[in-house]
Amino acid sequence: MRQILAIIRKDVLLRFASPSEWLFFILLPILFTFVLGMGNYGSDGKVTLLVVNEAKNEISARMIEALKDAPGVQPEVVSRAEAEERFLARKASFWLYLPPDLTAERLMNGEQVRLLLYQQPNNLRALAVQRAVQAAVGGESLPFEAAHEAVALAEQYGIFAAEAERLQYFNEALQLARALWLQTPDRLEVSRPSSAPVYDPRAQASAGQLITWVFIPLFGISALLAYERNTGTLPRVMTTPTPRAVFLLGTIGGQVLMALVQMGLLVGFGVLGLKLSWARDPLVLVLLLLTSALAAGAIGVFMGTWVRNEAQANNLSILMGMVMALLGGCWYPLEFFPAPVKTVVHVLPTTWALEGMVNYLTRGSTLRDLFPQLAVLTGFAVIFFALGFWRLKREA
Amino acid sequence: MRRILLIAFKDLLLIIRDRSTVLMILIGPFLLTLGMGLISGQMGGSASPSSGPSDIPVVIVNQDGQSLGNALVNVLSSPELATLLEPGLVSDVEEAKQQVEEDQAAAAIIIPAGFTRSLIPPAGEWQAWLPSSSSNIPLQIYANPGRPNSVAVVESIVREFLFRVEKGRILGWTAIAPLVAKGVIQPAQAEDVGRAWGESQAWSGVEKDLIRVVITEGEATRPRDLNVMASMAPGMALLFLMFTATFGARSLLVEHRQQTLQRLMITPTLPHQILLGKGIGVYLSGVVQQVLLIGVSTWFFALNWGDAWGVLALILCASLAAVGWGLFIAALARTPAQVASAGTALMLVFGLLGGSFVDLGDMPPALYVLSRLTPNAWGLDGYAILAGGGSLSQIAQPLLALLLMGVVLITLAGMVLMRSRRFAQV
Numbered sequence: 001m002r003q004i005l006a007i008i009r010k011d012v013l014l015r016f017a018s019p020s021e022w023l024f025f026i027l028l029p030i031l032f033t034f035v036l037g038m039g040n041y042g043s044d045g046k047v048t049l050l051v052v053n054e055a056k057n058e059i060s061a062r063m064i065e066a067l068k069d070a071p072g073v074q075p076e077v078v079s080r081a082e083a084e085e086r087f088l089a090r091k092a093s094f095w096l097y098l099p100p101d102l103t104a105e106r107l108m109n110g111e112q113v114r115l116l117l118y119q120q121p122n123n124l125r126a127l128a129v130q131r132a133v134q135a136a137v138g139g140e141s142l143p144f145e146a147a148h149e150a151v152a153l154a155e156q157y158g159i160f161a162a163e164a165e166r167l168q169y170f171n172e173a174l175q176l177a178r179a180l181w182l183q184t185p186d187r188l189e190v191s192r193p194s195s196a197p198v199y200d201p202r203a204q205a206s207a208g209q210l211i212t213w214v215f216i217p218l219f220g221i222s223a224l225l226a227y228e229r230n231t232g233t234l235p236r237v238m239t240t241p242t243p244r245a246v247f248l249l250g251t252i253g254g255q256v257l258m259a260l261v262q263m264g265l266l267v268g269f270g271v272l273g274l275k276l277s278w279a280r281d282p283l284v285l286v287l288l289l290l291t292s293a294l295a296a297g298a299i300g301v302f303m304g305t306w307v308r309n310e311a312q313a314n315n316l317s318i319l320m321g322m323v324m325a326l327l328g329g330c331w332y333p334l335e336f337f338p339a340p341v342k343t344v345v346h347v348l349p350t351t352w353a354l355e356g357m358v359n360y361l362t363r364g365s366t367l368r369d370l371f372p373q374l375a376v377l378t379g380f381a382v383i384f385f386a387l388g389f390w391r392l393k394r395e396a
Numbered sequence: 397m398r399r400i401l402l403i404a405f406k407d408l409l410l411i412i413r414d415r416s417t418v419l420m421i422l423i424g425p426f427l428l429t430l431g432m433g434l435i436s437g438q439m440g441g442s443a444s445p446s447s448g449p450s451d452i453p454v455v456i457v458n459q460d461g462q463s464l465g466n467a468l469v470n471v472l473s474s475p476e477l478a479t480l481l482e483p484g485l486v487s488d489v490e491e492a493k494q495q496v497e498e499d500q501a502a503a504a505i506i507i508p509a510g511f512t513r514s515l516i517p518p519a520g521e522w523q524a525w526l527p528s529s530s531s532n533i534p535l536q537i538y539a540n541p542g543r544p545n546s547v548a549v550v551e552s553i554v555r556e557f558l559f560r561v562e563k564g565r566i567l568g569w570t571a572i573a574p575l576v577a578k579g580v581i582q583p584a585q586a587e588d589v590g591r592a593w594g595e596s597q598a599w600s601g602v603e604k605d606l607i608r609v610v611i612t613e614g615e616a617t618r619p620r621d622l623n624v625m626a627s628m629a630p631g632m633a634l635l636f637l638m639f640t641a642t643f644g645a646r647s648l649l650v651e652h653r654q655q656t657l658q659r660l661m662i663t664p665t666l667p668h669q670i671l672l673g674k675g676i677g678v679y680l681s682g683v684v685q686q687v688l689l690i691g692v693s694t695w696f697f698a699l700n701w702g703d704a705w706g707v708l709a710l711i712l713c714a715s716l717a718a719v720g721w722g723l724f725i726a727a728l729a730r731t732p733a734q735v736a737s738a739g740t741a742l743m744l745v746f747g748l749l750g751g752s753f754v755d756l757g758d759m760p761p762a763l764y765v766l767s768r769l770t771p772n773a774w775g776l777d778g779y780a781i782l783a784g785g786g787s788l789s790q791i792a793q794p795l796l797a798l799l800l801m802g803v804v805l806i807t808l809a810g811m812v813l814m815r816s817r818r819f820a821q822v
Contacts, residue, residue, distance in 0.1 A: 019435065020738065087558050110606070114609075115610065131548075131551075145606050146567045149567050149593075150574060153575070169574065187558050193493075226694055314434065319419060323431055338450055339451040339482075359499070
């Protein structure tokens, strides 16, 4: 035990010999979690919708008011030049153009008016914005359409002796339709399982970044092994009474321990900074973090038996970590993946780790619910440790 | 000049020959771009240009069984929504909810008994057409909290359906009620007149939306659809350009540590020639990396990057800015390890702030201002304009910003390096 602790202490001192390690250990993961949590991840939270109101009348004012009440959207009235400049500079993702011909007169004449909604491509909030705009527009368009229909039907009965009567009839129908629209009850109820916490898009960012930033250094165990092999310190250790198993246990245990500390700090940031329910069930949380760390550590050991030098191992660790994180759903939610891809990416430990953590955070999953994820992550650890140790033994 | 070029090509060769570096500067960004292509459905061709959820599993319980309930089932199962939804019908509400709770479905849509009747009253009860909250029997969506974006899609489809139904109701009432009130038709006739009118309007085929929302993506003045990959591939290329720049600049310190820099200094080669040669070497590796990445992704993903001269100008200017940052870090660092860690950190932070991972429009204003310090943000601005149909002249601002960034940083780095012990000691 003393030997294992000595190896762990040595690795910790080596890793934190440079202050820059703190950047990767805690500062950058927190920055990424914070920024990505506020960014592209969900339909909650308000997204700015620039509105260019060149109509400047009651209709456009009512539309803007309706947009203010819409969930997920924050309208901001600006000039056309400003909207175009901010959109082109990617300072804004959406802008809505209310043209000068959006007038009651034009609508009363039955002439169609086209509003333009500009959106940046690949924006996950596009649907929420489109829905808000369509609802606001529908509430203004419908009364005019209804009034036109009313007049058209009444004309079939020949009840208008003069144009003034026709106009009065139109205006009365318009008021009636507007009143009916306002009286319409909400005909849709949305509920969710009572056991599940309210979804927070930051949960995806917190879990995703935790996995990304912890898996990369654990894959970096391969660099440690390559370093020991290339500098000859491994054979030197082997000449001491320290058994090979103790050396490996110390090396891998130290990295896994550091990963658990890092995970703990990031979970702490999630609880305190993002108000996420990471602490809901400490036993489940510890099992999730431990099995994830062991799976990544085992892959690191296995990689260490293949790579030739430290530089290759370092670059490969970063690359594999980033690709696995991307495909595992750590950067973009798995629900956006096409169905076949969603199935295929289950060959990666990052997918299982993310599913486990996100389900734990957003669905209130229990130990029983998370058994498949925990079992698969343990399976990854067992298989890759076995393969890694087998290859190390052969090397010896 | 020959000496400068010799040093430059030597550094370029060293970078290209190093397998682990090639892994990071070429294979890395390509693999990530490929991964993004896979997850956005671009590789399978199943996703729309706007991306987002597809094949959303939805379970429907139609307890209503009447015209509107059946119409909603038909809408959800229609070919138009086939790529978006994967609907399934069950008869039991609890079974549907269980599927949601077990994450087999993104949402359960429950059409309660009496839903149609609450909107379309039986014959002879024409006054019941008036909207009333007392007779309201709402649809229910039981949402999967783990799939909020899919639920948002389902909700928007159901709300659109409800809007159409409500619209029909209000159109009918507004057309009929005044005629009854004025005694033009009798209350007993109202329903028949309304149905006949409704049917004639439904078959007229005339576009009824007086105010239409036209949704366009991309450049403001010339709306057109863009490919998702066209916004992802430049992000990855620029992300790894920073790695190339800092890795290349690191060689200054590596050479000093290996004493090869000192060896160069005792030759008639002047310090500024060495610096210039190394700078050009790093710059060339950045340009080669960008050209290869853009070329391969154009071929592999059939991407249209836009105006070729504009793309070339962006590659040249973005590489200059990235080299500026690389040399600046190398000038301030003491060891190659410091350059490596600071370079990796900078690459990731610039990627984040510069928009390689998330849309800049979603960022708070303060972060947006910071993003202007990164070559990634200016580069992506330029690529977005070109992909949207812009020309070389329209990317003048990003080009100037990148050029200025590069010149200022390289000048600063040169001043620091020329005064440093490494160059002054000979």
